[in-house]
């Protein structure tokens with residue numbers, strides 16, 4: 001366990017005695033204890049209390065904290081908001097609205113009074129309850145790590161940390177300390193309300209778990225603490241993988257390199273998607289395992305297309321890149337080499353076609369030896385047996401009645417059926433480029449070449465076709 005001592009405050013919480021610390025004091029025993037202990041240890045404290053206006057006695061709590069601050073000669077800042085009204089307006093639960101308003105107030109006050117950190121009174125018991133709540137709701141490793149001694153809440157401040165100096169102290173020891181000092185704190189009656197999951201965990205679940213192992217609280221606390229160190233290693237790995245895969249990023253999208261992504265470890269792949277999706281999601285809780293797993297499998301399959309995640313996030317694959325974006329907000333860069341619906345182009349071999357938006361289609365001749373030396377290629381490169389194709393090749397969009405014999409299939413099928421099967425997004429089908437030899441469709445870029453045009457052991461020369469963006 002980590003009791004409140006100087007090494008915890010200076011090293012783990014990274015506090016110093018040169019600037020004040022803002023302590024969020026509800027008036028309850030935990031935050032009062034935190035405040036008194038920090039004062040005893042010689043820190044300068046700014047006391048901040050937020051009146052949520054949700055209980056009839058909330059003004060009395062505020063007054064009590066103010067009186068104590070006066071008695072202890074600490075600066076006191078009181079904040080107030082109509083949490084009920086805000087919750088309704090923003091479609092949040094009362095607890096969530098209260099939490100957001102409170103943290104916003106605490107960090108704004110810390111900024112205004114040049115405080116080095118915001119300190120709150122979460123205890124070891126709160127930690128154990130939090131870990132169990134995460135477990136019950138189905139969390140990953142991140143949730144099982146529980147709360148940190150020192151962290152940043154980026155939505156409130158990226159420069160002022162949130163510290164929890166009494167995260168290693170048990171409530172019973174805190175109560176004993178206050179009793180010895182004769183301090184009677186405010187009591188929050190909602191702490192006994194069993195409609196709240198936290199209270200059920202505290203008053204019902206934990207006593208039952210203790211009948212299995214009397215040390216369960218200690219074990220859960222230790223587990224969270226050691227997982228935090230493990231998690232840090234994973235986060236470093238994910239950060240490095242992110243740098244390796246990131247190709248493009250904007251306010252409403254992130255672009256990753258698919259080949260790089262697929263080369264990462266499976267666990268890292270899932271975390272990369274989670275990290276990208278978290279930027280754009282409307283959900284407060286992260287995406288669940290099943291949804292992340294579905295996206296990872298879709299990316300590994302490699303066919304261009306799109307897939308929706310919960311929280312308004314979309315993942316779009318163009319065969320080379322993975323775009324994670326806010327639904328409906330397409331990146332400025334076009335993803336695919338789309339062409340006007342009625343356009344027809346011709347391309348000789350060797351030859352080059354400049355399409356819109358910086359896209360280029362290049363054609364050249366190669367030999368089987370050269371191609372095998374080059375190794376694998378992406379979905380927007382095709383190799384055809386040169387003796388089977390009729391030059392120049394033609395590029396156009398689909399027309400009714402088009403048929404296609406996909407590589408590896410028994411025979412031709414309707415192109416429209418093929419496009420449905422591969423789930424090419426409906427809105428791009430009329431602008432998707434198709435490569436024809438004479439009247440025969442030989443390549444659906446991003447997906448398949450036509451079976452009769454494949455490279456075989458008897459192939460002498462290969463026509464290589466390649467779409468790429470020149471900008």
Ligand SMILES: Nc1ncnc2c1ncn2[C@@H]1O[C@H](COP(=O)(O)OP(=O)(O)OP(=O)(O)O)[C@@H](O)[C@H]1O
Pocket residue numbers: 023024025026027028029030031032048049050051052102119120121122123126188
């Ligand atoms: N109204 C408030 N004003 C200022 N800070 C608050 C307020 N409510 C909570 N906090 C801060 O957030 C911490 C955690 O809040 P929570 O509601 O979980 O409190 P708690 O575990 O009941 O602790 P306490 O005994 O201090 O009320 C508190 O210890 C306190 O530091």
